[in-house]
Amino acid sequence: MEKIELTKALAQGQQMLAEVTHESGGVRASKCYQCGKCSAGCPVAFAMDKTPREIMRLLQLGLMEEALKSHTIWLCASCDTCSTRCPREVDIAKVMETLRIIAKKKGYVAEKKLDQFHDLFLKSVERNGRVYEMGLVLGRNILGMQPFKDVELSPAMLLKGKLALLPHTIKDNGEVKKIFANVRKRGGKV
Ligand code: SF4
Numbered sequence: 001m002e003k004i005e006l007t008k009a010l011a012q013g014q015q016m017l018a019e020v021t022h023e024s025g026g027v028r029a030s031k032c033y034q035c036g037k038c039s040a041g042c043p044v045a046f047a048m049d050k051t052p053r054e055i056m057r058l059l060q061l062g063l064m065e066e067a068l069k070s071h072t073i074w075l076c077a078s079c080d081t082c083s084t085r086c087p088r089e090v091d092i093a094k095v096m097e098t099l100r101i102i103a104k105k106k107g108y109v110a111e112k113k114l115d116q117f118h119d120l121f122l123k124s125v126e127r128n129g130r131v132y133e134m135g136l137v138l139g140r141n142i143l144g145m146q147p148f149k150d151v152e153l154s155p156a157m158l159l160k161g162k163l164a165l166l167p168h169t170i171k172d173n174g175e176v177k178k179i180f181a182n183v184r185k186r187g188g189k190v
Pocket residue numbers: 031032033034035036037038039052053056085086087088089090092
């Protein structure tokens with residue numbers, strides 16, 4: 001690569017890293033020194049195409065597009081194990097969330113079904129103040145064109161009180177709606 005191209009690529013990489021830091025409210029992936037503790041403790045790492053450590057490295061190298069197109073960011077369960085274990089105090093879970101937001105904005109969603117599930121979950125919480133499981137499952141099945149998926153499990157779950165036929169709305173749902181309205185006002189997509 002010619003010197004001028006290399007300089008350009010490096011500057012672009014720095015700009016992308018700055019974007020992640022800004023969007024995540026100050027998390028600096030540049031602090032990561034690649035020890036791998038995050039990946040060793042991640043309960044979903046076995047299913048990821050890139051480990052959390054590799055995602056940090058991609059960001060440091062300015063290879064943002066590769067990170068944004070990964071399945072990893074959608075499979076992350078936001079459990080915070082990585083963030084708790086990181087010796088450099090990098091909030092990796094927050095970086096994953098930030099990458100999901102940026103990926104959505106740029107149209108790179110590697111796991112469309114999981115993205116739909118996130119949206120349905122949030123809508124349910126906004127409407128009822130808590131998640132309405134039956135509605136969530138039905139919505140997911142309809143969007144996935146499998147309306148009767150797992151339907152045989154419902155009678156037993158209903159009988160055991162694990163599923164409710166109708167949604168239970170919390171008492172002061174207006175406060176939850178206000179949170180969603182504030183996020184939208186600040187440009188958030190929920
Ligand atoms: S635990 Fe922290 S320092 Fe270690 S690889 Fe993960 S992000 Fe980097």
